[in-house]
Amino acid sequence: MTAVPAAGPALPGSGVPVVPDCGGSVAPDSGVPALPRSGVPxxxxxxxxxxxxxxxxxxxxxxxxxxxxxxxxxxxxxxxxxxxxxxxxxxxxxxxxxxxxxxxxxxxxxxxxxxxxxxxxxxxxxxxxxxxxxxxxxxxxPADGTVDAGLLAGLGHRLAEAGPGHVDALVLAAAGTRDARARGSVGRVAAALSAGFGVPCTVAYASAAPPVAGVAVTRWRAAGARRVAVCAYFLAPGLFHDAVVTAARRAGAVAVSAPLNDxxxxxxxxxxxxxxxxxxxxx
Missing domain, CATH: 3.40.50.1400 (Rossmann fold)
Incomplete structure (x- = not known):
């Protein structure tokens, strides 16, 4: 397992940019014009x-x-x-x-x-x-292997709202899938979060694939991480997100973020x- 830093940098909202430069695997956020382009439904x-x-x-x-x-x-x-x-x-x-x-x-x-x-x-x-x-x-x-910078920003903002402060490690918790390619795309998001925030980040799932969020948090704590936060990779609330929150908190996570919602x-x-x-x- 990756060595856990003794003290990780602050998450977004605590002094670190929400999405630092993570290299070529992250697509830039070009902004969205407020006016309609086509009116196509x-x-x-x-x-x-x-x-x-x-x-x-x-x-x-x-x-x-x-x-x-x-x-x-x-x-x-x-x-x-x-x-x-x-x-x-x-x-x-x-x-x-x-x-x-x-x-x-x-x-x-x-x-x-x-x-x-x-x-x-x-x-x-x-x-x-x-x-x-x-x-x-x-x-x-991720589309074509590229993680959108806006997606990372959204995850970072939600994590900042959860208020973890400084952390030693992150867990990206997703709903889960049996599709290996899909799990690989979740792993790319975790890698981008790790690169962006300067702390290690592993993946957990609510179903279909191990480990669950509680196990992932427990592993980090056993490896020496004192402050572990869970970043919820969900678009909307529901039973899976509830399960992640419950398991992560029981395992000692300092914070679990909300879904991206609107x-x-x-x-x-x-x-x-x-x-x-x-x-x-x-x-």
């Missing part, structure tokens, strides 16, 4: 959860994105547990005269839902409304994904 596609807080967070994000880009309709949808689904929303746009739409998968990895569920929903919409051109953005996590950094990231896709005419 944007359909946000969330995973869905039995926990009503998750749907509320997605609706709040849709409102925030729409407010940041006046003139662009932004509509939430869900793959499971909550209505409407993306196919229904896309068919509704076609029925009201729209001929183009951009789908943004609210996913942090390109695992099963991005590879199978989202394309299936889009294909069903195209079959029902062939006059509608649907373009699909990259997921919000943070300005996440809003900017969504709009950058939209702008790149519209500019590329990607389908």
């Amino acid at each position: 944007v359909v946000l596609v969330a995973h869905g959860s039995r926990d009503p807080r998750a749907a509320a967070a997605t609706r709040a994000l849709a409102r925030a994105v729409e407010a940041a880009r006046p003139g662009t309709p932004v509509l939430p949808s869900w793959l499971d547990h909550t209505d409407p689904g993306p196919t229904e929303v896309l068919r509704g746009l076609a029925a009201t005269g729209h001929r183009t739409a951009v789908v943004v998968p609210l996913l942090l990895t390109a695992a099963y839902h991005r590879r199978v569920d989202v394309p299936a929903a889009v294909a069903a919409a195209r079959e029902a409304a062939p006059e509608l051109t649907v373009r699909v953005t990259d997921v919000l996590g 943070s300005p950094d996440l809003v900017d990231l969504v709009l950058r994904r939209v702008d790149v896709t519209v500019g590329d005419n990607r389908e």
